[in-house]
Amino acid sequence: MHEHEFEPVPGxxxxxxxxxxxxxxxxxxxxxxxxxxxxxxxxxxxxAGLVAWAGLDAARAGGIDAxxxxxxxxxxxxxxxxxxxxMLAHLTARSAVYxxxxxxxxxxxxxxxxxxxxxxxxxxxxxxxxxxxxxxxxLALTLGRDDHIGYLHxxxxxxxxxxxxxxxxxxxxxxxxxxxxxxxxAMMAADPSVAISAEPRDARGLDAASASLAGAR
Numbered sequence: 032m033h034e035h036e037f038e039p040v041p042g043x044x045x046x047x048x049x050x051x052x053x054x055x056x057x058x059x060x061x062x063x064x065x066x067x068x069x070x071x072x073x074x075x076x077x078x079a080g081l082v083a084w085a086g087l088d089a090a091r092a093g094g095i096d097a098x099x100x101x102x103x104x105x106x107x108x109x110x111x112x113x114x115x116x117x118m119l120a121h122l123t124a125r126s127a128v129y130x131x132x133x134x135x136x137x138x139x140x141x142x143x144x145x146x147x148x149x150x151x152x153x154x155x156x157x158x159x160x161x162x163x164x165x166x167x168x169x170l171a172l173t174l175g176r177d178d179h180i181g182y183l184h185x186x187x188x189x190x191x192x193x194x195x196x197x198x199x200x201x202x203x204x205x206x207x208x209x210x211x212x213x214x215x216x217a218m219m220a221a222d223p224s225v226a227i228s229a230e231p232r233d234a235r236g237l238d239a240a241s242a243s244l245a246g247a248r
Contacts, residue, residue: 042128042139044147055131055213058124059188063167063203065120068187071113078109127188129201131214134221136172138199140188148185148199152221154178159190159198160211168207170214171200 039046042056065071082105089101122142130137136155138148156175162168171190174180182189182197190198204210 038139042130043137044139044149047132050133052133053130054133054217055210057129057204057210058127059129059201059203060167060205061121061124061203063163063165064124064187065117067163067191067203068123069116069120071116071120074116075113078105078113082106082109123187124203127202129204131210131217133217136199136201136214138185138188138201140185146184148180150174150199152218155218158211158214160207162207166207167203167205169200169202170204170207170211171198173198 038044040053043053047053082102085105086102119142126140126142126145128139130139135149135151137150140146140148150172154175155172157173159171159173160168161171169190171193173196180197180199182194185197185199188200188202190200201207201210
């Protein structure tokens with residue numbers, strides 16, 4: 032992990048050594064971060080319910096004339112909170128750069144303090160792809176048993192709810208299957224003994240598919 036203020040190559044803490052090539056580079060899609068990290072859509076429904084309750088309660092007590100004054104404050108606060116979360120999601124996505132080279136995966140993340148995680152292929156035990164209804168998805172990396180990165184150091188660029196054994200994740204990728212294909216080919220090229228397998232599955236009723244890239248090491 033490196034803290035840095037200057038990047039000789041955008042998204043990378045240093046220039047790639049001879050023989051190593053940059054294969055792909057991208058950032059999360061901010062709308063996916065807003066929905067699946069900050070749960071903006073669920074919060075919008077919740078706030079709408081609070082505003083509606085305040086309005087109905089005021090209308091019952093003071094008539095229709097009391098409705099508008101009663102909802103102004105909760106509506107303003109709700110819209111302000113949603114706008115702040117949307118901005119945070121945008122900053123989270125804009126500040127993150129994911130890179131795949133011919134030898135490693137690099138995550139440069141952080142809104143205020145930027146940090147970079149270099150993950151060589153030899154440290155990746157497997158990778159799991161999860162696709163959502165809109166075609167975007169996450170690509171989570173399972174590290175070897177001897178490797179550990181704190182969940183809070185990674186968040187939100189980590190597989191949700193894997194607290195005991197955190198998994199770095201490339202979140203909300205617009206072309207997650209294409210990125211997974213690039214990663215699988217790079218891992219096989221770096222180590223021909225890597226075995227690639229794919230097994231579609233549904234997760235909690237979502238229209239999702241998962242694939243695993245398992246390394247026989």
